[in-house]
Structures are given as structure tokens and as C-alpha cells.
Amino acid sequence: MAHWIAEAGFDAIPQLCGDGYLIAGDSGMLFNALHREGSNMAMTSGRLAAEAIVEAMGRGDFTRAGLDGYTSRLRESYVTADLRKYRGFNGFRLRHHELFTTLPETAAYAAREMLTVDGTPKKQKQKTIRARILRDIPLLGLLRLLWDGWRSVK
Ligand SMILES: Cc1cc2nc3c(=O)[nH]c(=O)nc-3n(C[C@H](O)[C@H](O)[C@H](O)COP(=O)(O)OP(=O)(O)OC[C@H]3O[C@@H](n4cnc5c(N)ncnc54)[C@H](O)[C@@H]3O)c2cc1C
Numbered sequence: 262m263a264h265w266i267a268e269a270g271f272d273a274i275p276q277l278c279g280d281g282y283l284i285a286g287d288s289g290m291l292f293n294a295l296h297r298e299g300s301n302m303a304m305t306s307g308r309l310a311a312e313a314i315v316e317a318m319g320r321g322d323f324t325r326a327g328l329d330g331y332t333s334r335l336r337e338s339y340v341t342a343d344l345r346k347y348r349g350f351n352g353f354r355l356r357h358h359e360l361f362t363t364l365p366e367t368a369a370y371a372a373r374e375m376l377t378v379d380g381t382p383k384k385q386k387q388k389t390i391r392a393r394i395l396r397d398i399p400l401l402g403l404l405r406l407l408w409d410g411w412r413s414v415k
Contacts, residue, residue, distance in 0.1 A: 265287070266287075266292065266294075266299075267287040267288075267290045267291070267292040267299065268292055268294035268351065269290055269294075269351055270290070270294060270344060270347060270348060270350060270351040271344040271345055271347070271348040272348065272351070273290045273351075274289060274290045274291070274344070275289065275290065277289050277331065277332055277335065278313075278325055278328045278329060278331050278332050279325045279328075280323070280324050280325050281323050281324075282328075283310040283313065283314070283328055283331050285303060285306035285307045285309075285310045286299070286302065286303030286306055286307060287299055287303060289306060291303065291306050291340055291344065293343050293344065293347060294347065294350055294351060294354075295347050295350050295414060302340045302343075305338060305339070305340055306335060306340060309331055309334040309335055309338065310331050312330070312331075312334065313328055313329075313330040313331035313334060314328070314331075316330050317330070346414070347413070347414055349412065349413035349414070350413045350414055352413065353409055353410055353412075353413035353414075356409065357406055357409065357410075359398070359402070359406065360406075363397050363398060364398070366397075367393065367394055367397055367398060370390070370393060371390045371393075371394070374386050374389060374390050375390070
């Protein structure tokens with residue numbers, strides 16, 4: 262039941278409309294990777310595609326120009342606004358491997374230390390954890406990560 266997640270963002274959106282076709286939902290890369298939401302965008306883009314098709318039927322024109330009401334509707338919707346807002350998020354994740362390596366490893370280490378009952382006083386455990394954090398996550402790197410992350414979603 263594994264399922265692909267279309268999380269490459271705004272810059273990966275393909276041409277959504279051409280002669281005789283429209284693309285909605287995940288296939289059009291309409292997925293908000295930060296908020297993990299795509300069903301809302303799939304439903305909205307599906308509705309907008311249907312409206313454009315009805316319009317095209319009225320004119321009997323299913324060329325790219327005839328179906329273009331879809332892309333203009335999409336441009337005016339929250340779908341484009343949200344994907345544009347988080348445009349930098351994918352690049353941010355690709356630039357910061359520590360999000361998938363050092364940071365979760367350190368969080369798991371800290372949780373394991375604190376939750377393991379082995380006779381070590383908690384104060385000593387906190388000291389050990391703090392030393393590990395300072396060793397693995399340099400302050401400057403952490404500040405750069407936070408700044409870069411904030412800029413990618415502001
Ligand atoms: C683990 C996981 C958790 C998620 N959690 C959330 C969440 O909490 N909130 C949220 O908003 N979104 C969530 N999503 C994303 C959401 O599921 C998708 O964005 C959404 O389902 C996309 O809808 P869609 O109609 O574009 O594609 P899909 O739902 O994938 O529908 C595509 C359909 O096409 C069918 N199909 C494929 N190929 C063919 C073919 N050749 N012929 C005929 N049919 C075909 C497939 O079987 C499928 O039924 C999650 C996704 C995953 C994987």
C-alpha cells in the first residue's frame with residue numbers, strides 16, 4: 262500500500278493543461294509538503310478542472326487555449342498561493358541533510374537517555390545530553406538552519 266508523495270513543490274509543477282487534457286491533484290504536483298496536505302488541493306483542482314471542462318464543452322473547444330480557464334482559475338486559488346508561499350521549502354530540505362540525520366538522531370538519543378531507568382541521576386543525564394548536543398549541533402549551524410527554514414516558508 263506504499264503511496265508516492267508529490268512533495269517537490271511549486272517549481273516542479275508540470276504543464277497542467279494541453280490539447281485534450283488537464284492535470285489535477287498529485288499528478289500535477291499540487292501538494293503542500295510542509296503541512297502534509299494534498300487531498301484538499303486534489304479536490305479543489307478537480308473542481309476547477311471540471312468547471313473549465315464545462316466551459317470548454319460550451320464552446321466545443323478542447324485545445325490548450327480552450328481549456329486554459331483551468332490554469333487561470335488555479336492561479337487565483339489558494340492552491341497556487343500556498344504552493345508559492347512554500348516554494349523554497351523543498352530546496353531547504355535538500356540543503357539541510359541534518360534534518361534527516363543529526364537532528365532526529367540527537368532527539369532519539371536524548372529521549373532514550375531520559376527514559377532509560379539505569380540508576381543515573383537525571384541531572385547527570387541532562388549534562389550528558391547537553392554535551393552531545395553541543396558536540397553534534399554547532400550553534401552557528403543551528404542558527405543558520407533556523408534562519409534558512411524561516412526564509413523558506415515565510
Ligand atoms: C501516507 C500518506 C498520508 C497522507 N496524509 C494526508 C493528510 O493527512 N492530509 C492530506 O490532505 N493529504 C494527505 N496525503 C496526500 C493525499 O493522499 C493526496 O494528495 C491525494 O490523495 C491526491 O489525490 P489525487 O486524486 O490527486 O491522487 P490519488 O488519491 O493518488 O488518486 C489517484 C487514483 O488513480 C488511480 N490510478 C493510478 N494509475 C491509474 C491508471 N493507470 N488507470 C486508472 N487509475 C489509475 C489510483 O489507483 C488512485 O486511486 C497523504 C498521502 C500519503 C501517501
